[in-house]
Amino acid sequence: MDLHYEVQGKGEAVVLIHNAMADLRDWELIAPQLAQTYQVITFDGRGAGQSPPLLKPAHYVEDLRQLLDHLNLDRVILVGHSIGGQIATDFALAYPDRVTRLVLVAPGLSGFQFSPDVQQWYAQINAVAPDLEKMVEVLLNHPVYSVVMSSPQRDRIIEMTTHNMKRSFEWKTYEMLWAQPPTIDRLSELQTKTLFIIGKKDMPDLFKVAELFQQVPDIHFAYLEGADHMPTFTHADEVSSRIVQFLSQ
Template identity: 25%
Template sequence: MPQLEVEGAALTYDDEGPRDGDGVPLVFIHGWTADRHRWDHQVAHFAERRRVVRLDLRGHGESGGAGVRTIEELARDVLALLDHLKIERCVLIGHSMGGMISQTITLAHPERVERMVLVNSISRMTYSRGRGLLMATSTLVPFKLFVATNIQRAFAPGYPREEIKRYVRSSAGTPREVVMTLYGAMRAFDVLDRVGEISTPTLLVHGFHDIQLPVKQMLRMAKAYPDAEVRIIDAGHELPVEKPAELTAAIDRFVTVRAA
């Protein structure tokens, strides 16, 4: 697996598919406490005919590094990888926190993003008083319980328990410092007042049963986008693995129609 050293962190990434394939490269960015393998289904599908890049974000999966404090810092890591791979223009596909990273990149460098796909992601965290209190107090429980509670809530009712346990174990392997600081970074993330600047064609795909980032928050964001399509799927927050085929098909239709 190739790695790129960026500001003291060895970032692990995959660069697959034909260099002369259909359209610009697709760049997949995973979410909080996850890793690049969340995108296995999508990458296997698209790498048959176009270049596909994905990475483990700093402090996640097989990438090293810690000390990251902001979404902007993670965005700089992604841009450093694109520069290293000489990718001047791409389609950004981000899940949850990865969607926040995608929006950050697109706002700063719109010339580098041909299209954008946001999966179960939002532009501003908004909590009711009750949910805000729940989220604030959840940080006071033991770390493993904090992670397990958040990951279990991410899946729609009925998803296999053994699979959820596997994702809990994987997420718990993310360093505590990375988990907690990026949890705070996501809570502070707010570009809702700026998304009207994003003229990049954007697909917003969301799980109907997402209680981490509820659909109504995504719909509020969608109204602010000048050029957005919305697709809602019968799933929870972990769309890439809960309904992989449906998500892949939605992305495929969007990038194929838009590229035509």
């Protein structure tokens, strides 16, 4: 296994999948809390943290499968944040017998088309490349990060984002392989019991994603007051307690 990973705690296995332009530090305030009850696995996705760069199109679902096989984990709880939630959902549809519960924190969704505003934001980031400092500034100055950037976790998010934006310069491709047919057309097939967590100050697009997830037969929603796209940093205690409560039901 060439991906960097860490394991802490004992019990039922919980695998945490991080946000884009992040790494396993996305969970450093949450993993120790979950590890009091569960075996918690965090890892750096390909191209992030201490894992190898992307040299061919990313297949994050298969990377996750290989990690679980390497750790001899047949059945796990998956917790995914943003693109990590997109990976977790795709995985749960591809390998339903391997996922016992699903927790999605402000997840992406395969096949979802982002609004022109979000696409323009991405274009603005690319327009200032390869100036690393400006790219991070444009990314984190977006309203979706307004809470975390005015919080005590400001330095934490800047450091992690800068590290992983710099890592992206090593990539040979930015192509990513997602579920086909797209998960957006298959949400009603998702049989895994699911918890969907989102901050009330997150982007409008992700509330549209939340509406789409209402098709999932067994899903519960939690809306966090005063949280933006990074509740893993600013509302770690609440996210942890919501997860534990959901898993203990």
